[in-house]
Amino acid sequence: MDLTYTEEEEDFRARLREWLSGTLPALPPKPAATDWPGRRVYDTGWQRRLHDAGYGDVHWGASPTTRLIFLEETEKAGAPYVGANFVGLLHAGPTIAAEGTDAQKERWLQPVLRGDEVWCQGFSEPDAGSDLAALRTRARREGDHYVVSGSKIWTSHAEVADWCELLVRTDPDAPKHRGITWLAMPMDAPGITVRPLRTLAGSTEFAEMFLDDVRIPVGNRVGEENDGWRVTMVTLSFERGTAFVGEVVACRRVLGELAAHARKSGRWDDAVLRRELALLNAEFSALWRLTQWNVSEAQATGGVPGVGGSVFKLRYSHARQKLFDIAADVLGPAALDASQEWTFDRLSSLSYTIAAGTSQIQRNIVAERILGLPKGGR
Template identity: 80%
Template sequence: MDLTYTPEEEEFRVRLRGWLARVLPALPPRPDPRDWPGRRAYDTGWQRMLYDAGYADLQHEATPTQHLIFLEETERAGAPYVGANFVGLLHAGPTIAAEGTAEQRERWLPPILRGDEVWCQGFSEPDAGSDLAALRTRAVRDGDSYVVTGSKIWTSHAEVADWCELLVRTTPVTPQTPKHKGISWLAMPMDAPGVTVRPLRTLAGSTEFAEVFLDEVRVPVGNRIGAENDGWRVTMVTLSFERGTAFVGEVVACRRTLGLLAREAVANGSWDDPAIRRRLGRLNAEFGVLWRLTQRNVSEAGAHGVPGVGGSVFKLRYSHARQQLYDTAADVLGPAAALDLDDPHGWNLDRLSSLSYTIAAGTSQIQQNIVAERILGLPKGR
């Protein structure tokens, strides 16, 4: 992409800065990160403010550079991020925009952008592990509905969601039917009869994940995105957004965190340790390169509608860089950083959270396979 800014883009930056300076001081205090109903209200309230100001749909209505300027400026100003509706705004919404019909886009995209409806992700299953195509949740066609039975796990924000991007098996696996071929992508209402949500408590004490049990849940056929049994291809679109552009704001946040950490190292004397300086310098270079890769992925999404396989390169490096950032933070901050488990805004909770990034959105092993096969052209492992 062209890394220079046009006069129009610089004007957009100035206008956005002015708006942020006006509205951010009036925001209410942020709720405890573990209060998901409170966070839903806070996050969707911010989304509504973005919508009313014309900033809600920059991913699709603006140039890739304007989108990146928006992310840079909102993070620089300390504005809220997508929060509880990251699935709707960063996964399901972009997938529906790319693959849905005109009626489906009209039904679901405006409520997502206004902050009216929150989505969760129903992909992973207890017995499938990292092999997403091994899912067993079945959907049997009955007239104008699918009758869905099965279970999902690690369903992000299910306890506060209105809709679920749900993968189901619409054709049983047989020796003649590869497991990837019988999957469909459905939009399931979370208040449908037969849906049971059981929150899961993480190592950090939060409950943003849940088990979801589905007992003959009826989902209209009109809620299917893409053709029946074409859900694996649609899912690859979803995952390309999840890995390629959904972490954009987090890269900006990590660069900001790194700056805070460097200043703390100077203040407490740990900067005098050459090993600490090397680690901080290396992380600065790492996140600088990740930001350039982010620009490439966002540009590709803007040009072609979806990001390419470069998202897996990004996801692989970002996951490990984030862990290294918080490992370094622990060494810079010392024992004090290990004693703030009860502080919902503390460093230690961020460090614990960073451990999940090599698993979430596809494990590092999965990303390595994608890079090897789809970028390097290596043969599949046996």
């Protein structure tokens, strides 16, 4: 992996910095973290600005180095992140780009890149969380449609989404990993009920979703019928391997702000605190190098990240929690102020060892697929 920058890439960095410096001051105020309808407008508005400036496809249409430069510079400048459309930009979009037909790519990719359409994720179920293949939402074929009934939980951004990447069981008699199909479901279809779930931080970016004979065109199937588990592994590879890339840069920035706050407040004399901050600095520096490797590997293997994403996701989840635990210690009583972004980030960090596959699942993947250890008892 060559991490040196070409003259063309440095020119891209300079042009991006100039564009950011002229664009960011003109952005409207950011809505509250709990206002997802407002966040949708804000986040998709930012995506449209990126698209119109020629940066819209950087998440899956650019070279690894260009993407990393983009993430570094936007985070350093304090630019908005993907926000409400993270499923479309970082999960569904890359999956369709890798597995979809030409017609599907034409229909769905540009609206995501322009910020016109938002996606949510309908994977987990009340009785099929970490054991995702145990899902029971059924889809029966009726002519040119699938008729879907069942329920989903932790459906990210269902309350503001236009489309849902949905996993359904199309063959109940097949082994559980072989009877699954990946569908794109329009969220305005009759038979869909969405009930927001309030998180510990007070936000409602997750929801329960109930499906009662929802009709989805067969043309909305990505991949073959009953081949959805393989397509899902592509989606999860993006989710674990590259979707958190920008957050690593953000955590490194937060770490610097935390060190500055410790100096200003007099906490810098605490040798234990300095040691913890130094260890986290080393951790996030290593995670950034691993990110560079994962993104480069994805490019070399056709755009789909490998199992190294599980190594990254496992380490990053725990490092992020540690970062905001230390932040709470440094901030003291101010860390209890629910209106502060630090507090919201600390509460949301608790979900990272569960979301996108629990830490236990990631350890199993690392043990079996990287280390070659035998599968444990089920």
